[in-house]
Amino acid sequence: MKKFTNFPYTNILVLGLAKSGTAAAETLLANDKKVIVNDMKATENDETVVNLKKMGADVIVGSHPISILNGIELLVKNPGIPYENPIVVEAVNIGIPVITEIELAYHLTDGPIIGVTGSNGKTTTTTLVTEMLKESKQQVKVAGNIGIVATEAVHSMSEKETLVLELSSFQLQGIEKFKPTTAILLNIFEAHLDYHKTLDNYKRAKFNIFKNQTEADYLVYNADDKSIADEVRKAKSNLVPFTVKSKVKTGAWADSEYIYFADDKVISRQNIVLVGEHNLENILAAIAAAKLNGATNDGIRTVLTTFTGVKHRLQFVGNINGRLFYNDSKATNMLATQKALRAFTQPTILLAGGLDRGNEFTDLLPFLGNVKAMVVFGETSEKLKQLSLEAGIKTILQSEDVAKATEHAYSISEENDVILLSPACASWDQYRTFEERGDMFVQAVHKLK
Known part of the structure; x- marks a missing residue:
């Protein structure tokens, strides 16, 4: 396991276990740090708790005693734990730094880091960049909000490998020195306000992705997003725009026929199999970052002519008697569903519904022109009806x-219809995760076959 070379903290509290907390605690213990782990939901007999105690951690479960902060120099917080948590509030009040696990990973990484963030499209873009580099014979590993935890990934990496990280606002809010050598900022839309409370707080967390960058780094940004284009003027890094609206000299862009990187014609748009106008933005961002990190046009073309989408993100599931099924369970907000609906010109049967967060759905109205039927479910059924x-x-x-809902949609469908699961809601009223919800859809489609 890798060792820190310049990490000034000794007495550290890890708040919250799950995957990131466990990986953080194990990393700190392997670096001879004095570690206290605190988790509300874990029990003394949990395998993770038992193992961490064997490694030397002091593990406190079932409560969050404020006294746990005595002597603590640093708090490593699970990204999902809100800053209103009493332990976090008190830590901030008494001047204890609060970080997330990606900060630890940064201190252990020798090679380049590509960081991807945005309100939508992170996983697709992260996957595209990773595959483009792999197809270009580059050594690369993917982690963060996708795949394995960042600190877990870096232990087996060499300085020749590139680490591609999908980064959430929750993770980025808790950084001190973390910086990617190439940052990708896809878009900013209102999201996660139950956590961040205001849109400005949410934006600040996202913009942290470039706050520590220097003149040696690159910032790939969406030039069509005004809030981003205005903010990146503050960056010290090299600005590399991507746009679907005009030609740019130093970034990625598209006309009606081709995609370019600067003056280099990379691929014909008709050869790209990934559907959706929003995915064009993801593709442009990925091409820019991949080219900056040594990807070849041949490697990029191989990916774009074969990649049909990330699971649960406008994923093509199958064709049954001329009906095309798409799994977009990751669409947990209206913006994502808007983008999914814009991807199709065929008659569409929309499957939507889920957790009721109190919002209405009128913003979807302009995008329902091709929707011939809706099948609704979950807490928001009446609103969607x-x-x-x-x-x-x-x-x-x-x-x-x-x-x-899948069975009902198929029963009213006709040949050439699209049957689209794009819920516009979180899944937690009926399912533990959007992945579980999407898997149920995929299984239902396979049963229809």
Whole structure:
């Protein structure tokens, strides 16, 4: 396991276990740090708790005693734990730095880091960059919000390997010195306000991705997003734009026929198999970052002519008697569903619904022109039924869950229809994760076959 070379903290509290907390605690213990682990939901008999105690950690479960902060120099917080947590509040009040696990990974990484963030498209872009580099014979490993935890990934990496990280606002809010050598900033839309409280707080967390960058680093940014284009003027790094609206001299752009990097014609758009206008932005961002890190046009073309989408993100599931099924369970907000709907010109049956966060769905109205029917489920069923009526959609069905919704959608479909799961809601009213929800859809499609 790798060792820190310049990490000034000795007495450290890891707040929250899960994957990132466990990996952080194990890393710190392997670096001879004095570690206290605190988790509300874990029990003394949990395998993780037992193993950490064997490694030398002091593990406190079932409560969050404020006294746990006595003598602590640093708090490593699980990204999902809000800053309103009493332990976190007190740590901030008494001047204890609060970081997330990616800060630890940064201190252990020898090679280049590509960091990807944005409100939507992170996983697709992260995957595209990773595959483009692999197809270009580069050594690369992917981690962060996708795949394995960052600190777990870096232990087996050499300085010749590139680490590609998908980064959430939760992770980026807790950094001190972390910086990617190439940052990708895809877009900023209102999201996670239950955590960040205000849009400005959310933006600040996202913009942390470039706050520590220097003149030696690159910032790939969405020139079509005004809030981003304005903010990146503050960056010290080399600005590399991507845009779908105009030609740029130093970044990635597209006309009606081709995609370019600066003046280099990279690929014909008709050869790209990934659907959706929003994915064009993801592709441009990925091309820019990949080219900056040594990817070849041949490697990029191989990926773009074969990659059909990340699981649960406008993923093509199959064709049954001329009906095309797409799994977009990752669409946990209206913006993501808007983008999914814009990807298709065919008649569409939309499966939507989930956790009711109190919002209405009128922002979807302009995007429902091709929707011939809606099948709704979950806590937001009634709101979505009302939306369907306002949109003039004549066929509206209510189902008890995603599996039944899939069956109902197929029963009213016709040849050449798209059957699209794009819920516009979080999954937590019925499912533990959006992945579980998407898997249920995929299984239901396979049963129809």
